[in-house]
Amino acid sequence: MDRFSWSNGLLEIDETLVxxxxxxxxxxxxxxxxxxxxxxxxxxxxxxxxxxxxxxAKIVIHLHPSSPSKEPGPFQNSKYSYIKLSFKEHGQIExxxxxxxxxTQKRWETTPVSQPLSSGTxxxxxxxxxxxxxxxxxxxxxxxxxxxxxxxxAFEDLSKLMVKAKEMVELSRSIATKIxxxxxxxxxxxxxxxxxxxxxxxxxNPVTRETHGSGTRYHMQLAxxxxxxxxxxxxxxxxxMALTEVYCLVNRARGMELLSPExxxxxxxxxxxxxxxxxxxxxxxxxxxxxxxxxxxEEMIASALDNVxxxxxxxxSSLSILxxxxxxxxxxxxxxxxEKVGHLCRDDSVEGLRFYPNRF
Amino acid sequence: MHRRGxxxxxxxxxxxxxxxxxxxxTVLAEDQIVQMSKQLETFxxxxxxxxxxxxxxxxxxxxxxVQFQEMCATIGVDPLASGKGFWSEMLGxxxxxxxxxxxxxxxxxxxxxxxxxxxxxxxxxxxxxxxRGKYVQDVSQDDLVRAIxxxxxxxxxxxxxxxxxxxxVQSVPAELNMDHTVVLQLAEKKGYxxxxxxxxxxxxxxxxxxxxxxxxLKEGLAWLDSQATGEAHYWLPALFSELTSRDVTPEEANQMxx
Numbered sequence: 001m002d003r004f005s006w007s008n009g010l011l012e013i014d015e016t017l018v019x020x021x022x023x024x025x026x027x028x029x030x031x032x033x034x035x036x037x038x039x040x041x042x043x044x045x046x047x048x049x050x051x052x053x054x055x056x057a058k059i060v061i062h063l064h065p066s067s068p069s070k071e072p073g074p075f076q077n078s079k080y081s082y083i084k085l086s087f088k089e090h091g092q093i094e095x096x097x098x099x100x101x102x103x104t105q106k107r108w109e110t111t112p113v114s115q116p117l118s119s120g121t122x123x124x125x126x127x128x129x130x131x132x133x134x135x136x137x138x139x140x141x142x143x144x145x146x147x148x149x150x151x152x153x154a155f156e157d158l159s160k161l162m163v164k165a166k167e168m169v170e171l172s173r174s175i176a177t178k179i180x181x182x183x184x185x186x187x188x189x190x191x192x193x194x195x196x197x198x199x200x201x202x203x204x205n206p207v208t209r210e211t212h213g214s215g216t217r218y219h220m221q222l223a224x225x226x227x228x229x230x231x232x233x234x235x236x237x238x239x240x241m242a243l244t245e246v247y248c249l250v251n252r253a254r255g256m257e258l259l260s261p262e263x264x265x266x267x268x269x270x271x272x273x274x275x276x277x278x279x280x281x282x283x284x285x286x287x288x289x290x291x292x293x294x295x296x297x298e299e300m301i302a303s304a305l306d307n308v309x310x311x312x313x314x315x316x317s318s319l320s321i322l323x324x325x326x327x328x329x330x331x332x333x334x335x336x337x338x339e340k341v342g343h344l345c346r347d348d349s350v351e352g353l354r355f356y357p358n359r360f
Numbered sequence: 361m362h363r364r365g366x367x368x369x370x371x372x373x374x375x376x377x378x379x380x381x382x383x384x385x386t387v388l389a390e391d392q393i394v395q396m397s398k399q400l401e402t403f404x405x406x407x408x409x410x411x412x413x414x415x416x417x418x419x420x421x422x423x424x425x426v427q428f429q430e431m432c433a434t435i436g437v438d439p440l441a442s443g444k445g446f447w448s449e450m451l452g453x454x455x456x457x458x459x460x461x462x463x464x465x466x467x468x469x470x471x472x473x474x475x476x477x478x479x480x481x482x483x484x485x486x487x488x489x490x491x492r493g494k495y496v497q498d499v500s501q502d503d504l505v506r507a508i509x510x511x512x513x514x515x516x517x518x519x520x521x522x523x524x525x526x527x528x529v530q531s532v533p534a535e536l537n538m539d540h541t542v543v544l545q546l547a548e549k550k551g552y553x554x555x556x557x558x559x560x561x562x563x564x565x566x567x568x569x570x571x572x573x574x575x576x577l578k579e580g581l582a583w584l585d586s587q588a589t590g591e592a593h594y595w596l597p598a599l600f601s602e603l604t605s606r607d608v609t610p611e612e613a614n615q616m617x618x
Contacts, residue, residue: 056494057498061583069393070518087498088494089489089490089495090489090492090498091486091489091498092498093422093498093499093500094485094500094501096488097500125481150416150417152426153419154413154414154417154424155427157410157412157413157414157429158414158427158428159431160430161406161407161410162404162432162434162435164399164402164403165403165432165435165437166435166436167542168396168399168400169402169435169436169437171396171399172396173391173396174392175389175396175427176438178389178392186389186390187390187395190393190554191392192389194393194396195399197393197396197397199441199444199445200400200404200439200445200446201400201403201437201445201446202410202432202438202439202440202441202442202446202447203437203438204438212511218442218444219389237549242516243514243516244465244511244514244516247461247462247465247514248462248465248466251458251461251462252462253458254437257449258443258454258457258458258459258462259443259445259458260440260441260442260443260444260448260454260458260510261461261510261512261513261514262441262456262510262513263442263443263444265408265513265514271548275488282515285517285533285534286515286516286517287515287516287517287531288514288516289517308583313380323442
């Protein structure tokens, strides 16, 4: 591949870093290869090559023939007029997007050029409309037509689908208005059914403005499952877990048919009313936790006080360990609670927040 | 089944009401619910047909995903609201984004000890890609942004702050107001900021600058370098680029603190 020049990897004066992607392998044509650079103006056309089994996704870049005044590079001549970039560690989508942007903008044509090389390459490429380029251009056209056909068919079908979905949305709004204005006689059964329709379609419940279809049977089932599943993990973690931690735990366990964040939230909201041994708790800061019912307020305050007296003897190391681990979540709300009730007082400085037993 | 009241009087009243509605041409809500149930069945089979032809498109083409999401938003539908929704079940969009959510949370947690819960979208993207491994499909930054938007409902302070043409992703409920955001944006170019730079660049009083910097220090988002030449530098680990940083595990970090 003779279009390359050696470069020192640092940016020149008129160069900017657009995107960086590690783990990209270079192929000269189809030959596997091994800081090389090509000016973007050398690119005629580029396309994606999807990943296959055992093969990573690639971008194929077709190039103009190199100009004789090009800086020296690893090869003097090559039988190919294209290179492949193989994305061993992904990142191909972003790279492709940025490359498309750069090729559309063609900033090198408008930027004041410090080297005469770029403009020289442009005019020379115009003169040497070599045979290979005609073939490439034809392939480009065919590929574009086929891709367009596929995409436009998918979009057409999608648009038709959306029209039907929109009808459903309007129907649901009409129903919701009537429920609100109490026109007709809706039973509780019908309301529950309506909510589950909203859930299936992903339509926000217009009556309560709450998250979609909360209070459906699905969420009640979920709540029961959570009640069983979270007992042991909660006990291991001192009775409290952040909702985001629960989300990861539950979804990792499921593997498939994952819960959405809203599913989890709606299920947790039902825990208390269903008299399950867990409940959802929201702190002033907005942090949401699931905690074991057995953890009453008095117990929490008592344990907070114990911890504070421990910590004061050996302050900085234990607190820093506490704060840097997830169990921080267990202690901080308890400390705040104890402070609210007057058992602790705080010392707020740049070094951090400290709590002391309240001896005032 | 005595759903709507018993007795002849009630029945008569009801017949009158129904007649009135039919006069005005208004359809009863309960009839509409029946209608909706039928339409839902039809829609479900249309979606199944769409999925059988184009499910791959959504999986493989991030541009198509963007279009799909935007169309849904326009008509008032959220395909990611529930794993039990039709969109999620039949097109598989749900699992893709919910799993991405798990990966995002895990990356943010792993780095929190270092950057205080603030990370650039670029770095998050790189690390999520690395974590996903080589044999799974690629994800775009738009995919990440949508997954993060969903995570917000779980109240752990997930947010996005516009900085330098991209975003900082916040994953802790630290309170960041406009002042903090502006200072973060100022620090973006070099990864650090000084009190003088804030005074010159933003025309603030010294007290205001110090107040903001103290808050960032306390929240663990900024590190103080008092040994820098000239005045103290306030570094933001979230903005460290790969070239100037080295990965430290939480255990190593603990050993380093005095």
